[in-house]
Amino acid sequence: MRIEKPEVLATLVAIALGLLTSGGYWLGTAILSIEFNYVLALALLIGVTSLTFIFVRFVIQQFIYAKVKLIYKNIHELKLGSDEEEDLIARTSDLRMVEREVSEWAEERNTEIRELKEREAFRREFIGNVSHELKTPIFNIQGYILTLLDGALDDPKINKKYLNRANRSVDRMIALVQDMDVLNKLESGVMDVRKQQFDVLKTIRDVFEMLEDKAEEKSIKLKLKKDYDRPMKVEGDPHRIEQVLANLVVNAVKYGKEKGYVEVGIFDMDDKFLIEVADNGMGIPETDIPRIFERFYRVDKSRSRDVGGSGLGLAIVKHIVDAHKQTINVRSTSGVGSTFSFTLKKAK
Known part of the structure; x- marks a missing residue:
């Protein structure tokens, strides 16, 4: 059974304690063979119930609901609620609203965490792919240059062949950078589509x-x-x-x-x-x-x-x-x- 308002919980506790007190009075008169006073029994029931209600409601409000509402308010502030919603928070004692807000907040945080994980995985994969794509032409260029430095530079046929190969590797890197630039502009909406x-x-x-x-x-x-x-x-x-x-x-x-x-x-x-x-x-x-x-x-x-x-x-x-x-x-x-x-x- 869910008790979502302090008044409801205080009322239930007060009634239970009032009935228990009246029952105890009745049982005591029976054991001691004292005449049962209905007016006194009713007075005990009303008095104990009222005092218990006030006390229990105060305790719940001050030591339980106040802290729950503080947590709720902090969460709601993170969600940038309006002033009207803030006033409602200050007055509310309905735990269903608190539960709904906290559940929504938790779901939003979980969604953000999932998105961040996906972005991180994408970032790692993207960096790995870019480095791999650039690594091949860079190593090729390095190999061609080292070959030329080792003596092939003096042979016109060989040096022209290796320079042409190095040029093709440079063209490949340029094409990669240009494609990345085009894709980035398309994804960010910077590049206009001129229809x-x-x-x-x-x-x-x-x-x-x-x-x-x-x-x-x-x-x-x-x-x-x-x-x-x-x-x-x-x-x-x-x-x-x-x-x-x-x-x-x-x-x-x-x-x-x-x-x-x-x-x-x-x-x-x-x-x-x-x-x-x-x-x-x-x-x-x-x-x-x-x-x-x-x-x-x-x-x-x-x-x-x-x-x-x-x-x-x-x-x-x-x-x-x-x-x-x-x-x-x-x-x-x-x-x-x-x-x-x-x-x-x-x-x-």
Whole structure:
């Protein structure tokens, strides 16, 4: 049984003690064979009950509830309650309110602790990933420089080859820093999305032209799903959408099969277009799909670092699409291929 007000507890104790006193008086008169005085018995009941109520209520109020209310008030101040709520705290004697406030406060603290733990785990993972990504090109550059200092500098063919390799490692570090900067601006909302009407079909063709040489290195064919006979006008930031398409096509080429293909399709969906980038490459295991848009997440870590890249491409893609208030999804079968699809709002 829960007693949540001092008056209730004091009343129960007072009544019990009053009845006990009256009962004791009745029992005493019976044992001593004294005439039972009903007026005296009633007076004892009322007097003892009243005095007990006053005393018990005072004790509970001063030594129990006052301390509970002090704890409650301190907790409420941490929650930055209003002046009106503070006045209510000062007057309240309802433990249900106290319990509710304390429970809410405890739940908020637990939630904060969980979030802090998640952030700390993310921070450790992020620092570990950044250091790992930077370590490889830095060690490569160091090795090339040491080789040159050991005598290779005097050989024009060797020194040019090693300088070119060092330059590629520097380019890799620059790309990583630039991608991190872009991702940080997207996540913090600093980077503006400058929406305008543009032809996404033309953007796709521009991306194909830009990446044609890279695709030819693996004999991969870049193609449209069909011959589109009209412009596909959408609303969005053309530069950012080009970045999305370029990142998706680059990934498809990197992990594609020799003599494979990368196919981009555009589908009409009422007020939106659905853009699909499909390939017949190595695919993504089902267990990895939920984390595929996380920064630095790699499906095949050893192979991923062999083919280069910052490990931030898909994270950037996701944030750009989110910034357009659109959606992106992936479906994939390991060993068969992958399809990334995202929506864009049609131009009016």
